[in-house]
Amino acid sequence: MDHDHDHGSDDTTSTEKSCPMIMVFHAGxxxxxxxxxxxxxxxxxxxxxALAIFLVSFLxxxxxxxxxxxxxxxxxxxxxxxxxxxxxxxEVPAGGCCxxxxxxxxxxxxxxxxxxxxxxxFQSLLNLLQIVISYLLMLIFMTFSYWLCLAVILxxxxxxxxxxxxxxxxxxxxxxx
Numbered sequence: 001m002d003h004d005h006d007h008g009s010d011d012t013t014s015t016e017k018s019c020p021m022i023m024v025f026h027a028g029x030x031x032x033x034x035x036x037x038x039x040x041x042x043x044x045x046x047x048x049x050a051l052a053i054f055l056v057s058f059l060x061x062x063x064x065x066x067x068x069x070x071x072x073x074x075x076x077x078x079x080x081x082x083x084x085x086x087x088x089x090x091e092v093p094a095g096g097c098c099x100x101x102x103x104x105x106x107x108x109x110x111x112x113x114x115x116x117x118x119x120x121x122f123q124s125l126l127n128l129l130q131i132v133i134s135y136l137l138m139l140i141f142m143t144f145s146y147w148l149c150l151a152v153i154l155x156x157x158x159x160x161x162x163x164x165x166x167x168x169x170x171x172x173x174x175x176x177x
Contacts, residue, residue, distance in 0.1 A: 018032075018039070018041075019031055019032045019039055019040075019041060022144060023144065024144055025144045025145075025146060025149075026144060026145060026146065027145070027146045027147065028145070029042070029043050029046040029147075030046075031046060031049070031143055031145050031148065032143075033049055033053075033140060033143065033148070034136060034139060034140065046147070049148070050147050050148055050150075050151040051151070053137075053140055053148055053151040053152060053155065054151040054152075054154060054155040055155065056133065056136075056137065056155065057137060057151065057152050057153075057154070057155025057156045057159060058155040058156075058158055058159040058162075059133075059159070060130070060133045060134065060137065060155070060156065060159060061155075061156060061158075061159025061160050061162070061163050061164070062159060062162075062163055063126065063129065063130050063133070064130065064163070065163035065164075065166065066126065067123060067126050067127065067130065068166065069166075070119070070122070070123060070126075071123065074119050074123075137152050137156075140152055
């Protein structure tokens, strides 16, 4: 029984490249990757596609690292701001006596201020990009091509090797070190 499916091939013309959609792990080089226009029908196209997928996988890990660094930087800024407020509150006036003017309490941001802070919006957009890339990598893995799966795995592995060193312990919080 033939389990190779050529979904959507009825609209192809004789000049359009076509590759069957194989639903089992295989080692062929003819592959339709993610979009109708991304067809690797020659070995050269396939190798270049695998290298591109490797690079995207590597950059995915770099994106995760960037998000962690930005979160740490933001937490550091916030703790420095609170520490400065606390120091100001505890300062003794020049005369050595207490001041007549009460010191204001450190001002907490409201929910809406935190929600619409530029750093939170930027982190949210980076998170959205990270989610999109992760699903695209999953779909590439689901082509069941040994070589494309290997490109994803090696890209993620090398990316983690290069960028994953920054965690001092596995349950490190995003608070400042």
